[in-house]
Amino acid sequence: MDAHLSPNDLAALISRCTGVTVTGEQVTDSDRTFDDLGVDSLGLMGVLAELQRNHGMSRDVDMQPDQSPLELLNLVSGRA
């Protein structure tokens, strides 16, 4: 868990891992899925691995591209 991970931090992490430019605003929009942003399953796998390595996220977490970055943010920051 990383309670300090902000929407902007997660957006920057997604951009770095996937090459898709994502803003903090898009991360907090609950209607916007990874699919919508253009992040595919391999890209999402890379994002999850980065969060598990460096942000204390549980290795049991799995997400699909039809879920939203907001769901991921809530999981990582312990708000879920």
Add this chain to the structure above:
Amino acid sequence: MSPVVTGLGVIAPSGIGVGDFWPAVRDGHVALGPVSRFEPNPYPVVVTGEVSEFEPEGWIDPRITVQTDRFTHFALAAAGMALRDAELDPRTVPPFEFGVVTASYSGGVEFGQREIERLWKDGPEHVGPYQSIAWFYAACTGQISIGNGLRGPSGVLVADEAGGLDAIAAAAGELRRGAKAMLVGGAEAPFCPYSMCCQLGLGLLSTGEDPTTAYLPFSYRANGFTPAEGGAMLVVEDEEAARARGVDVRAVVAGHCATYTGTQRFDRSAEGLLRAAEGALAEAGVDAADVDVVFLDALADRRADAAEAEAVRRLFGDRADRVPATAPKAGYGRCYSGAAVLDVATAVLAIEHGTVPPTPGVRDCRFDLDLDLVTGAARAADIRTALVLSRGQHGGNSALVLRRPEPIQGGN
């Protein structure tokens, strides 16, 4: 049905795009230099041909950049240039009639080096998921296909260095089977320690420290070749389709043949190259007497150079020392499966400009070879038929014949 070249996209140490590449090659410019893509110490090869000006920004969608190796960046950028050069918008071709074939030798080694380092330093969970698609030989074909919406017959040839010519023959075959257009070529980015170690095992790389003398094929000082990164993609179309849309037909892909003579058996490659050349000329329906220029494989190994010269002598007989032969790659290095495709692009440009570019740096072609090696300055020549030879380190020998297109009879 004739397969014809309508577009060229080149990325080489000599230049990015034909506008930069051709003048540099025509003028015999040497684009080799010290290794900068990795720390060369302790590796014995210190001079390479790097495409130092190329960065993916502006050429590649950032999300594709992070998923792919540098060799795929080259291939994607070259494919884009080739399409623009051919004035061909892929959306105007039925997707199942437009395919892509690439040749590959090294795969995505730079990307792989980074991920292998993460594996050993930090553990398996630190290896990124894109390693699964970035390293492999088909990455260029796949990304070009996806990026341009091409769903036609596609493939990748891992057939040693000569695979560059074999890929063009495969594309020509698909056009004969009904495809309307093909993107075809090969690109390499083989500069990282892991890849360099693989190449050193060949025992054929030059360890020369002076970029102007490191790679001197067919000379008395030949002492190995200089490896390079880069490559080329071509648009090859059915001639009628090309003429129908009103674009220039640049050259006809007239014939091809491949033979195999065993790993590093350069004594046998003379026979292998000869038979490949004869087969390609036969398919093209021309004689050896019709050949106006030969683009040589040019390994810069004494035995290999002698074998290639023997093939040329046996092909042309008494005429061997009067057929201009050249190895422009001596100026920018040998980029494995991309090398022969760059030679084909150069041959197309040579036909168009009526000019045989020189073999840069070479001033002392071995007398015993009986070659008319073009050295020093470019030579004017009326080129109707060009023969391109290519050889792999592991025994592949291929030849491709290109012909100048006939003017349209009674056209307006």
